[in-house]
Amino acid sequence: xxxxxxxxxLVVAGFLTGLALSMPVAAADQKLIGSGASFxxxxxxxxxxxxxxxxxxxxxxYQSKGSGAGIQDFLNQTVDFAASDAAMNDEEIAKVKGGAxxxxxxxxxxVLSYNLEGVDELRLPRDVxxxxxxxxxxxxxxxxxxxxxxxxxxxxxxxTVVVRSDSSGTSYVFTGHLSAISxxxxxxxxxxxxxxxxxxxxxxxxxxxxGVTATIKQTPGAIGYIEYxxxxxxxxxxxxxxxxxxxFVAPSAESGKAALASAEFPAGNLPGxxxxxxxxxxxxxxxxxxxxxATFTWLLLYKDQDDEKAxxxxxxxxxxxxxxxxxxxxxxxxxxxxxxxxxxxxxSQLVQ
Amino acid sequence: xxxxxxxxxxxxxxxSGPPAxxxxxxxxxxRAIAYICAVMIIALVAFxxxxxxxxxxxxxxxxxxxxxxxxxWDTNKGEFGVLPEIWGTLYSSLLALVLGGIFxxxxxxxxxxxxxxxxxxxxxxxxxxxxxAIPSVVYGLWGIYVLIPLIRPGAAxxxxxxxxxxxxxxxxxxxxxxxxxLVLAIMILPTVAAISADAFRRVPYKVKEAVFGMGxxxxxxxxxxxxxTASSGILAAxxxxxxxxxxxxxxxxxxxxxxxxxxxxxxxPANTLASLLASNFPEAGAIEVKALMYAALVLLxxxxxxxxxxxxxxxxxxRKFEGIK
Numbered sequence: 001x002x003x004x005x006x007x008x009x010l011v012v013a014g015f016l017t018g019l020a021l022s023m024p025v026a027a028a029d030q031k032l033i034g035s036g037a038s039f040x041x042x043x044x045x046x047x048x049x050x051x052x053x054x055x056x057x058x059x060x061x062y063q064s065k066g067s068g069a070g071i072q073d074f075l076n077q078t079v080d081f082a083a084s085d086a087a088m089n090d091e092e093i094a095k096v097k098g099g100a101x102x103x104x105x106x107x108x109x110x111v112l113s114y115n116l117e118g119v120d121e122l123r124l125p126r127d128v129x130x131x132x133x134x135x136x137x138x139x140x141x142x143x144x145x146x147x148x149x150x151x152x153x154x155x156x157x158x159x160t161v162v163v164r165s166d167s168s169g170t171s172y173v174f175t176g177h178l179s180a181i182s183x184x185x186x187x188x189x190x191x192x193x194x195x196x197x198x199x200x201x202x203x204x205x206x207x208x209x210x211g212v213t214a215t216i217k218q219t220p221g222a223i224g225y226i227e228y229x230x231x232x233x234x235x236x237x238x239x240x241x242x243x244x245x246x247x248f249v250a251p252s253a254e255s256g257k258a259a260l261a262s263a264e265f266p267a268g269n270l271p272g273x274x275x276x277x278x279x280x281x282x283x284x285x286x287x288x289x290x291x292x293x294a295t296f297t298w299l300l301l302y303k304d305q306d307d308e309k310a311x312x313x314x315x316x317x318x319x320x321x322x323x324x325x326x327x328x329x330x331x332x333x334x335x336x337x338x339x340x341x342x343x344x345x346x347x348s349q350l351v352q
Numbered sequence: 353x354x355x356x357x358x359x360x361x362x363x364x365x366x367x368s369g370p371p372a373x374x375x376x377x378x379x380x381x382x383r384a385i386a387y388i389c390a391v392m393i394i395a396l397v398a399f400x401x402x403x404x405x406x407x408x409x410x411x412x413x414x415x416x417x418x419x420x421x422x423x424x425w426d427t428n429k430g431e432f433g434v435l436p437e438i439w440g441t442l443y444s445s446l447l448a449l450v451l452g453g454i455f456x457x458x459x460x461x462x463x464x465x466x467x468x469x470x471x472x473x474x475x476x477x478x479x480x481x482x483x484x485a486i487p488s489v490v491y492g493l494w495g496i497y498v499l500i501p502l503i504r505p506g507a508a509x510x511x512x513x514x515x516x517x518x519x520x521x522x523x524x525x526x527x528x529x530x531x532x533x534l535v536l537a538i539m540i541l542p543t544v545a546a547i548s549a550d551a552f553r554r555v556p557y558k559v560k561e562a563v564f565g566m567g568x569x570x571x572x573x574x575x576x577x578x579x580x581t582a583s584s585g586i587l588a589a590x591x592x593x594x595x596x597x598x599x600x601x602x603x604x605x606x607x608x609x610x611x612x613x614x615x616x617x618x619x620x621p622a623n624t625l626a627s628l629l630a631s632n633f634p635e636a637g638a639i640e641v642k643a644l645m646y647a648a649l650v651l652l653x654x655x656x657x658x659x660x661x662x663x664x665x666x667x668x669x670x671r672k673f674e675g676i677k
Contacts, residue, residue, distance in 0.1 A: 068635035160525040165610035165627075167427065167635030193635060196426040204527045204621045205610035207631055214496050219526035 030312050035063040036070020036083035037169055038208070039227055040106055040297045043331050044083065047324045051316055058312055067169040068193065074100075074300050080309060082300040085169020086193060087279040090271045099273045099303035101351050103344050104280075104296035105320055107260055107334040109228040110174050111238040111251045111293075115216050116140065116155065122239040123148045123248045126292075129241065130182035132223060133161060134189065135198045140221060148242075155221070158202055162215045162224030165205035167194035173281075173295040174225045180283035181292075225293075228256070229332025243292045244284055255291035256334035262286050263296075265343065275303060276347050294334065301351050310351050317348040404652065408645035419646055425612055425628070427636075432643040434650060436612040440622035441654065444529055444608065445597035447618075448536030452597075453590050455537070456544025460586075463545075464552040465574055477549065484542035492606030495535045500526055500607075503534070507619050524619035527609035533618070535603050540593035547592060551585020552578060580673040584666050591662030598655050601626040625651040 034044075041064035048060035065073075067084040074082035075095050083105075093100050112129065114122060124132075125148045131137045137144065141154045164171045172193045179186035189195050197203050206215040209230045216222045217236065228251050231238050240248040249255045262285045270277050282294050299320075301313055321341050328335040336344070358370035411419070415432055422433015459480060463473045507524035514520045524530065555578055563573045579586075609621020610631055625647055633644055 066635040068637060158523065158525070162526075165605065165631040167632060167640075190428065192428045194427045194632065196424070196428065199611065199613045202525055203611065204525060205631075206527065207605050207610075211606055214493070215526055218496050218500055222526065 030058045030308060032058070032060045032080040032309065032312060032316070033063075034060070034070075034081040034083065035065050035073045035079050036300070037067040037085045037297055038064040039085050039108060039169055040083060040333070042229065043106060043324075043328065043333050046327060046331070047320055048316075050323070051319050054319075055312075055315070060316065066167070068167060070300070080305075081302075081313060083297065084300060085295065085297045086172045087298045088300060093270055094272055096302070098305060099275065100270065101275050101301045101303050101347065102270065102278055103299045103301065103317060103348055104278055104336065104340060105299045105317075105344070106325075106328055107256065107294060107296045107336065108332070109251045109256045109259075109291055109294045109334065110170060110177075110225050111228050111231045112223055112241065113213065113216050113226050113231050113236040113238050114223040115218075115220055115237075116157075117220065119152055119154065120237065121149075121152065122237070124239045124241055126181050126242045126244075129239075130178045130185040132159060133163075133178060133197075134182075134185055135161065135200045135203060138202060157221040160219050160222040161197075161203045162212050162219070162222050163195075163197055163203060163205050164212060164225075165207045168208075169193065169295075169297070170209070170225065170227060171195055174293060176281060176283050177293045227332070232332040241292050243288075243290050244286050245288045247288055249289060249291045251291050253329045253334055255289055256294050257337060258287045259285035259290035259292070259294035260296070260334060260340070261337050262290060263340070273303065275350055276343075278344065278347060301348075303350055304352065307352070313351055314348055317351075318345065321345055401652070404645050404649050408642060408649050411639075411642035411646040412649075415643070415646070419643070420650060423612065423614070425632075427632075427640050430639060432640075432646075434625060434628070434647050436614050437623050437625045437628050437647065438650065438654070439614045440529070440608065441598055441624040441626070441651070444533045444536060444604070444622065444624060445594055447529070447533035448540055448597045449590060449594050451533065451537035452540040452544055452593055456541050456589065456593070457548050457586060459541070459545040460548035460552055461574060461578075463549050465570075465578065477546070480545050481542050483538065484546075488539075488600065488602040489606075491535050491539060492603040495531050495603060495607040496527075499534060500524075500531050503530060511619060518616040519618050521617040522615065522620040525609075525621070527607050527621055528619050529608065529615075529622045530618040532604050532608040532622075532624075535607055536597045536600060539600060539603065540596050543596055544589045544593040547589035548582070548586045551582040551589065554585065555581045580669075583673050584670045587662065587666045587669060591659060591666070594658055594662070595655055598651070598658065599626055601630045605630045625654075 041062065044062050048062050052059050062083075067086050070079075070082035070084050071088055071092055073079045074088075075092065077097065087102055088100065093102075112124065116122070125144070128137060128144050128148065131144075138159055140157045140159055146154055172191065175185075175189060175195045176191040178189070179191045189197060197205075204215065206212045206224075209226050212224045212226050213230050213234050213236060216224045216226075217234070223239075226236070230236075231251070238251055240250045242248050259282055263280045263282050265280050266277050268277055269275055279298070280296065282296075285292065285294065299317070321336070321344060325335045325341070361370070411432070415422070419433055420438065421435055422431065423435050424431045424433050426432075459476075462468070463477055468476070504524055507530060510520045511523050559577065559581065560573060563577045568576070604624050605627040608624060608627055610623050610627060611621035612623055613620065615622065629644055629648060629651075632640060636644055
């Protein structure tokens, strides 16, 4: 009986201490919650953790749910900020109470990863890879692929195309590029977060970047699109793509930066507000060394909001633009070009 | 103590006494809790139906029955149809049921019909039941990294030599119906095996002794007497397993290839309702969410029909083999 009462006292005391400990922390905390795109989630996770550590009393949490879900949360005002690979469209922006500020924070490339034994370097011309994803080229030893790869022994094997099964910003950017360079692709599949891929036994769908990466790795003769960071982490072989100037370019931080350098922000403001429009798509970059498929990813912030939160958010953006960019390359993202950094910094001051 | 009708009848020198008021109270409380739990289960199902139905209603009005017969799922054009998913769900689950059912019942017979020592049987039983504790994602990864490379040579051979047969009509590119159904079969195996084993164990030992006493062989005893006697329990196991296969999500989303096509071939990619929901829900816009709710309702309806049919078959076999009216 004594033992029991001792235990009870201990449990109650422990509970009270826990309560006492948790209360002052909760009061002093400036807690920011965000959700959205899964593509920048690894680097955002690192940035937010480092930022929270460097600033006492500030905690930033990010939930990687996907761009669409992030926009939904942002519209429902259940988060302090959101992230999206497809930015937001005009209709969505009009629905945001208090106005929205869209800031490109980092960028990435989309690579074509393949699985062909003994082929270390694969070059894919501009007129070939859209046809592969439309199911028009079905063999690896197709004369058009062979012609672009002299000296490479391409097997007589069916091409298995691996695409995303979930709706995704990655698909949106990839199909946007294919639509820009191929009229036939634009008319048959078109640009979409969940494109209606042709129905064929040779086109399979896998969930998320990891699913596509794993499926390619396990399927001889497979090709699919994934984010550069994933290919870099998993060491999957990636194809060299022909860019607008006719040069075959491998994905890398430099070629990505060259692609983004050609980006010009549209003149004018977001619809119905005085916030400059920073939505720009690099569907077909012009530079000679530019890798053809690159994209920004955006942070979505409320323009008018709680003053204290706004200050922390401005600090956070500043941190991401300065210290943050340094870790981008190592994690498989493209650091923002300097002119973009300056522009984003300027626009971020509108968050008040 | 009018509330305690037995108190007056009690004899003073007896050790057995009438139930005390505390017993009555305990009884009443237990009964109340049991009723509440029972009502809550029904209320929960009703609530899910109401919620799903309410959210799916706009899509049901828009698409009507065309939703069930349509074959395209195109968010951009607002065209939604789930026939390929219904086909894939039923096809993959049936295949899994056939495979998992045969192996599950075989395991149950092996474990309960004196093939091995009872203690060894307990070990085997635990191992089979451990399969149920493995997370779905792990099955999916195992499927991608182990199973698909393993069955690829066999699939290629079957397609090459028996390609005229519709079930082997295409080549296995990677994810597809065959690996999905195989993994599903393994996933429902513990359910089928454990419940069938219980059903066999419920048959009184005397029945077996009597059967052997009539001079039957072991297999005659098992197939002619034990199996029919335990059939209602085995059917319950199969219905539960089938239900699990219908609703399985993650492993299938990773293995089935998520392609909206209807094909008899085991090696072509397909799609299931649960996998469609898992893949599209996180990024779905307002209109697609309604369509997905409708798809969830269709899945619920399929599960309901399967359970009702299973129950009917069970009743029938009970009447036929166990003589229970």
